[in-house]
Amino acid sequence: MAMSMEPFNRLVRLVARAFYDDITMKGENQPKNGRSDNRGMAVVVLDALTRRQWVREEDLAKSLKLHSKQLRRTLRFFEEEKLVTRDHRKETAKGAKIFSAAVAAATADGKKNPREGEEKVKLHTHSYCCLDYAQIYDVVRYRIHKMKKKLKDELDSRNTIQEYICPACKRRYSALDVLQLISPTGEHFVCERCNNELIAESDKLASQEMGDGDENARRRHREYLKEMLQKIEIQLKPLIQQINRVKDLPVPEFGSLQAWEARANAAGLLNGDPGGNDPNRANQGQGYGGTPMPYLGETKVEVALSGAEVKGEEDNGADIGSPMKQLPPWMIQEGMNLTEEQRRGRGEVKSDTKIVSSSTSTYDIDEKKPNDVKEEDKSIQDEYIKAYYAAMVKRQEELKMHQKTQNELLGGDVSNVQETHPGRQVGMKAKREDDDVEWQEAAIPAVANGAPKVNDLNITASESENEDDDGVDWEEG
Amino acid sequence: MFFHMVLERNLLLHPRHFGPHLREKLVMKLMKDVEGTCSGRHGFVVAITAVDGIGKGEIREGTGFVTFPVTYQCVVFRPFKGEVLEAVVTMVNKMGFFAEAGPVQIFVSSHLIPDDMEFQTGDMPNYTTSDGSVKIQSDSEVRLKIIGTRVDATEIFCIGTIKDDFLGVINDPDAAV
Numbered sequence: 001m002a003m004s005m006e007p008f009n010r011l012v013r014l015v016a017r018a019f020y021d022d023i024t025m026k027g028e029n030q031p032k033n034g035r036s037d038n039r040g041m042a043v044v045v046l047d048a049l050t051r052r053q054w055v056r057e058e059d060l061a062k063s064l065k066l067h068s069k070q071l072r073r074t075l076r077f078f079e080e081e082k083l084v085t086r087d088h089r090k091e092t093a094k095g096a097k098i099f100s101a102a103v104a105a106a107t108a109d110g111k112k113n114p115r116e117g118e119e120k121v122k123l124h125t126h127s128y129c130c131l132d133y134a135q136i137y138d139v140v141r142y143r144i145h146k147m148k149k150k151l152k153d154e155l156d157s158r159n160t161i162q163e164y165i166c167p168a169c170k171r172r173y174s175a176l177d178v179l180q181l182i183s184p185t186g187e188h189f190v191c192e193r194c195n196n197e198l199i200a201e202s203d204k205l206a207s208q209e210m211g212d213g214d215e216n217a218r219r220r221h222r223e224y225l226k227e228m229l230q231k232i233e234i235q236l237k238p239l240i241q242q243i244n245r246v247k248d249l250p251v252p253e254f255g256s257l258q259a260w261e262a263r264a265n266a267a268g269l270l271n272g273d274p275g276g277n278d279p280n281r282a283n284q285g286q287g288y289g290g291t292p293m294p295y296l297g298e299t300k301v302e303v304a305l306s307g308a309e310v311k312g313e314e315d316n317g318a319d320i321g322s323p324m325k326q327l328p329p330w331m332i333q334e335g336m337n338l339t340e341e342q343r344r345g346r347g348e349v350k351s352d353t354k355i356v357s358s359s360t361s362t363y364d365i366d367e368k369k370p371n372d373v374k375e376e377d378k379s380i381q382d383e384y385i386k387a388y389y390a391a392m393v394k395r396q397e398e399l400k401m402h403q404k405t406q407n408e409l410l411g412g413d414v415s416n417v418q419e420t421h422p423g424r425q426v427g428m429k430a431k432r433e434d435d436d437v438e439w440q441e442a443a444i445p446a447v448a449n450g451a452p453k454v455n456d457l458n459i460t461a462s463e464s465e466n467e468d469d470d471g472v473d474w475e476e477g
Numbered sequence: 478m479f480f481h482m483v484l485e486r487n488l489l490l491h492p493r494h495f496g497p498h499l500r501e502k503l504v505m506k507l508m509k510d511v512e513g514t515c516s517g518r519h520g521f522v523v524a525i526t527a528v529d530g531i532g533k534g535e536i537r538e539g540t541g542f543v544t545f546p547v548t549y550q551c552v553v554f555r556p557f558k559g560e561v562l563e564a565v566v567t568m569v570n571k572m573g574f575f576a577e578a579g580p581v582q583i584f585v586s587s588h589l590i591p592d593d594m595e596f597q598t599g600d601m602p603n604y605t606t607s608d609g610s611v612k613i614q615s616d617s618e619v620r621l622k623i624i625g626t627r628v629d630a631t632e633i634f635c636i637g638t639i640k641d642d643f644l645g646v647i648n649d650p651d652a653a654v
C-alpha cells in the first residue's frame with residue numbers, strides 16, 4: 001500500500017491536465033474578463049491535493065494563496081466530479097487542535113505547535129477534503145469509455161432515429177411516426193398527405209433532393225468524428241497507460257476524516273516521530289517500517305526535477321512512437337531519490353537551516369499559474385540551484401543527526417514554508433526545455449553526479465512508462 | 478422495465494350488480510377495465526395483483542350507477558430508452574422490421590440493422606447475412622435495445638436497434654421447426 005501512492009498521484013496529475021486544464025471556476029455574477037480568468041486553477045488544486053491527505057480547506061487556501069471562496073468552489077466542483085471527498089464539521093478550538101495534531105503526526109512533526117491562528121478557533125464549521133483515489137480510478141475509466149463510446153456510436157449513427165422524407169411534398173417524418181405510415185401492403189411507408197412512398201433520409205435520392213451541401217456536411221462531420229477518436233487515442237495515451245499501470249496496485253485510502261485523524265494521532269504517538277518532517281515527503285508513500293500508513297515517511301531527500309523538460313500536454317501525442325521520449329515534468333516521478341554516494345559527495349556544502357527549510361518548496365513546482373510562463377528564467381535557475389543545494393544540505397544534516405534529534409533541528413516551520421514562494425513555483429513549472437542546459441551546467445560544479453542523475457531519472461521514468469503497454473484493453477468493454 | 482405500483486381508479490358499477498357479490502363484481506370489472514391498457518404515464522398495466530381498498534360508493538344522480546373509488550396494486554410495464562428487450566418480429570420490409578415485446582411495438586429501421594445483413598424480398602421478406610447463417614423474418618426472436626420512445630396518452634411506441642454488442646437474433650424459426 002505504501003508504495004502505491006505515487007502512481008496514483010501521477011494519475012491524478014495526468015487527469016487534471018487532461019480534463020480540467022481549461023475549466024474556469026466562475027462566480028455567478030463575475031464578469032468574464034482577463035482578471036477573472038482562472039483557468040488552470042483546477043489543476044493547481046488537484047496537484048496540491050496529491051501532496052496531502054485530509055486537509056482543512058482554509059489551510060489549503062492559505063497555502064495556495066487562493067481566496068477560500070474560490071477554493072471552495074473548485075473543491076465543490078471536484079466533489080461533483082467525484083474526485084474529491086469532503087467532510088464538514090462544527091469544531092471548537094479543541095477539535096481544530098486534534099486535527100492539527102493529526103497533521104503534525106502525519107507529517108511526523110510532533111514538536112511543532114499548532115499555528116497560532118488555529119488556537120483561536122471557536123465553534124465554526126470547518127471543511128476538509130482529500131482525494132478519493134479509488135473513485136478517481138473508476139470515474140476516469142468511465143469517462144474515457146463514455147467519450148469513446150459516444151463518438152463511435154455517432155460514427156455508426158447507432159442511436160440516431162431514422163428520418164424519412166416524402167419526395168413529392170418534402171414532408172419529413174421520424175421513425176417514431178411510422179406506425180401510422182405503413183402502406184396497406186406493408187412493404188413501405190407512405191406520406192400521410194400525398195400517399196407517396198417515403199424515402200429514408202440518408203438514401204441517395206433523398207440526399208440529392210436535399211442538395212449536395214448536406215451530403216458534404218455529413219461527410220465532414222464523419223471525418224471530424226474520426227479525427228476526434230484518433231485524438232483521444234493519442235492524447236490520452238499517457239493517461240491510459242497510467243491507468244493500466246495502476247490497475248493492480250492497492251488503492252491508497254485515507255478513510256473518513258475521523259478515522260484518519262485517529263490513526264494519524266495514534267501512529268504519531270507510537271512511532272515517536274520518525275525521521276520525516278515534511279508532509280509532502282510523507283505523501284511519497286515511503287511507509288515507515290512497513291506500517292500501512294504512507295504518511296509516516298522515512299527520512300529521504302527527494303528533489304523534484306520538474307523544471308527539466310517542460311512540454312505541453314498536447315505534445316505527448318506527437319512523440320508516442322519514440323520509446324525513450326522525454327517526459328514533461330508532471331510525468332516524471334515526483335521524488336528523486338538520491339543515492340548514498342551522492343549524499344557523501346556533497347559534504348562540502350555548508351549547513352544552512354534557512355535554505356533547508358526553503359528547500360521544501362521544490363515539491364511545489366506544480367503549483368503554478370499556467371499563464372505566467374517564461375518570465376523569470378533567470379531567477380528560476382537561481383531558485384532551482386538554491387533549492388537543490390538546500391536539499392543536499394538537508395541530506396547532509398540528516399546524516400549527521402540521529403532521527404529524533406533531527407526533528408528538533410528541522411522541525412520548526414518546514415510545513416509552513418512549503419508553499420510560500422509562489423513566484424518561484426511559477427518559475428519552476430514554467431521552465432522551458434531550452435533552459436535545461438543552463439541549469440544543468442550550473443548544478444554540475446556543485447555536485448559531480450547532478451547532471452547524470454537527471455538523465456537516469458528520465459530513463460527509468462520512460463521505461464516504466466512502456467512496460468505496461470500491453471495492458472488489458474478495458475475501454476472496449 | 479416492470480414496476481409494481483399502487484394506482485387508484487373510480488369504477489362505475491351498474492345497480493344490477495348490487496348484492497352479496499358486489500366486491501367480486503367490482504374486482505372483475507377493474508380487471509376488465511384496466512389490464513392491458515396503456516397510459517403514457519405508467520406504461521402498460523400487465524396484471525392486477527391486489528385490491529387494497531374500495532371506498533364508499535356514490536350514487537350518480539339520475540342513473541342509479543354508483544362510483545366506487547378503488548385502490549389497487551398492479552404490475553406495469555414501461556419501456557425506457559437504453560433498455561434491452563427481447564421481442565418477436567411481426568413484420569419485415571425494406572424499411573426495417575417491426576417487433577413486439579408483450580404489448581409494446583418496436584420498429585427497427587434498416588440502418589439500425591447490422592450492415593452485413595441484407596434485405597431479401599419474397600414470400601417471407603427477411604434480413605440475412607451473406608453466408609445465410611443469421612436470418613431475421615416474421616416470428617424470429619430478437620434482442621434489441623430501445624433508442625427512442627414515443628409516449629402518447631394511451632400508447633407507447635419504440636424505436637430499437639440491433640446494431641450493438643450482444644444484440645440480434647436469439648433463435649432461428651427455421652431451425653426450430
Ligand SMILES: [Zn+2]
Nearest residue numbers: 166169191194
Ligand atoms: Zn408527401
